[in-house]
Amino acid sequence: MKRSNEPVFWGMFGAGGMVAALFTPIAILITGLLVPLGIIPAEQFSYERVLAFSQHWLGAAVIWVIVSLPLWLCMHRLYHTLHDFGIHAGNLVKALFYGVAFAGSVACATLLLLGLI
Amino acid sequence: MAEVMKIEILRYRPETDKEPVWQTFDVPFTREMSLLEALAYIKDELDPTLSYRWSCRMAICGSCGMMVNGIPKLGCKTFLRDYPKGMKVEALANFPIERDLVVDMSDFIEKLESVKPYIINDNPKSLDDGCHTQSPKDMAQYKQFSMCINCGLCYAACPQYGLDKSFTGPAALAILHRYNQDNRDAGKAERMKIVNAEEGAWGCTFVGYCSQVCPKDVDPAAAIQLGKVDSAKDYVIAMFKPGE
Numbered sequence: 001m002k003r004s005n006e007p008v009f010w011g012m013f014g015a016g017g018m019v020a021a022l023f024t025p026i027a028i029l030i031t032g033l034l035v036p037l038g039i040i041p042a043e044q045f046s047y048e049r050v051l052a053f054s055q056h057w058l059g060a061a062v063i064w065v066i067v068s069l070p071l072w073l074c075m076h077r078l079y080h081t082l083h084d085f086g087i088h089a090g091n092l093v094k095a096l097f098y099g100v101a102f103a104g105s106v107a108c109a110t111l112l113l114l115g116l117i
Numbered sequence: 118m119a120e121v122m123k124i125e126i127l128r129y130r131p132e133t134d135k136e137p138v139w140q141t142f143d144v145p146f147t148r149e150m151s152l153l154e155a156l157a158y159i160k161d162e163l164d165p166t167l168s169y170r171w172s173c174r175m176a177i178c179g180s181c182g183m184m185v186n187g188i189p190k191l192g193c194k195t196f197l198r199d200y201p202k203g204m205k206v207e208a209l210a211n212f213p214i215e216r217d218l219v220v221d222m223s224d225f226i227e228k229l230e231s232v233k234p235y236i237i238n239d240n241p242k243s244l245d246d247g248c249h250t251q252s253p254k255d256m257a258q259y260k261q262f263s264m265c266i267n268c269g270l271c272y273a274a275c276p277q278y279g280l281d282k283s284f285t286g287p288a289a290l291a292i293l294h295r296y297n298q299d300n301r302d303a304g305k306a307e308r309m310k311i312v313n314a315e316e317g318a319w320g321c322t323f324v325g326y327c328s329q330v331c332p333k334d335v336d337p338a339a340a341i342q343l344g345k346v347d348s349a350k351d352y353v354i355a356m357f358k359p360g361e
């Protein structure tokens with residue numbers, strides 16, 4: 001039997017799952033509810049402050065983790081759901097699915113890095 | 118006073134039936150009566166041609182697996198009183214039907230054999246060295262997974278096995294994990310080749326239905342997830358050992 005390269009994707013999926021379970025709800029709560037409802041004053045999340053946050057290496061890292069890792073979770077889940085529905089997608093579809101997660105991660109990193117330099 | 122229940126059974130007699138057909142039997146039952154006893158009643162009193170497998174009558178031999186209203190069950194651990202609306206009984210799903218409720222389990226047996234379900238040790242301790250101590254913690258690593266009775270219910274429940282028969286499957290992977298976790302065993306490296314494969318732990322998408330239907334609370338789904346963790350570690354180690 002051939003060694004599967006699934007551990008790589010499963011690792012990213014696991015990391016993404018952790019982020020999506022622990023941090024994504026907080027991010028949604030803050031940006032989707034608390035700020036629009038005025039419970040957190042909007043100026044705390046003003047464009048300038050958020051920009052400054054993203055231009056600090058720690059802030060950039062936090063944004064990258066919250067944006068990129070759940071992408072891997074989603075694409076992994078969707079890909080395996082195809083299989084569960086009896087659609088046995090080949091390597092092309094696999095490349096496409098994980099490619100989306102990869103492209104998203106790289107795009108996010110690039111934009112953040114541009115802000116850092 | 119015995120009540121009467123309608124039991125529908127999917128019959129298949131290869132010499133007369135082109136395909137499986139349903140047949141209904143009226144079975145008088147009492148509170149204590151199991152499905153296995155109902156089948157015995159049918160065979161003794163109504164139709165001696167009915168075929169089904171059984172041995173222990175106490176959920177330990179694993180022979181009497183069958184589908185009851187579409188759910189994999191042991192006939193001897195299923196009671197008529199719990200099915201007031203009647204029962205539809207069929208051969209275990211995901212296996213070829215041999216005759217009536219008897220399925221061909223050869224593939225399952227091969228999978229069980231393939232994981233080397235025994236302690237492998239090229240240098241066993243001699244009796245003079247005294248007994249092999251194992252702490253409660255050592256034992257807790259594998260005990261639950263050693264309770265499997267090889268009934269195959271988890272294979273009937275597993276959608277992955279249903280889709281692709283090359284998947285090693287829940288019970289075999291649980292038993293594999295059981296031996297890998299036993300500190301008297303030295304065969305882990307051999308077995309990891311199976312765990313690491315697409316046909317091994319990675320064929321599982323963690324549906325978890327296997328653990329729900331298991332009559333012995335083995336929780337094969339948990340064993341497979343632990344197998345994935347093992348395999349992921351093995352993957353990282355292999356990156357630093359090229360040529361393997």
Ligand code: SF4
Pocket residue numbers: 264265266267268269270271272287288291327330331332333334335336337
């Ligand atoms: S793991 Fe449970 S359901 Fe599967 S064969 Fe063993 S006892 Fe039966």
Ligand code: FES
Pocket residue numbers: 170171172173174175176177178179180181182191192193194
């Ligand atoms: S007859 Fe042995 S498990 Fe049911």
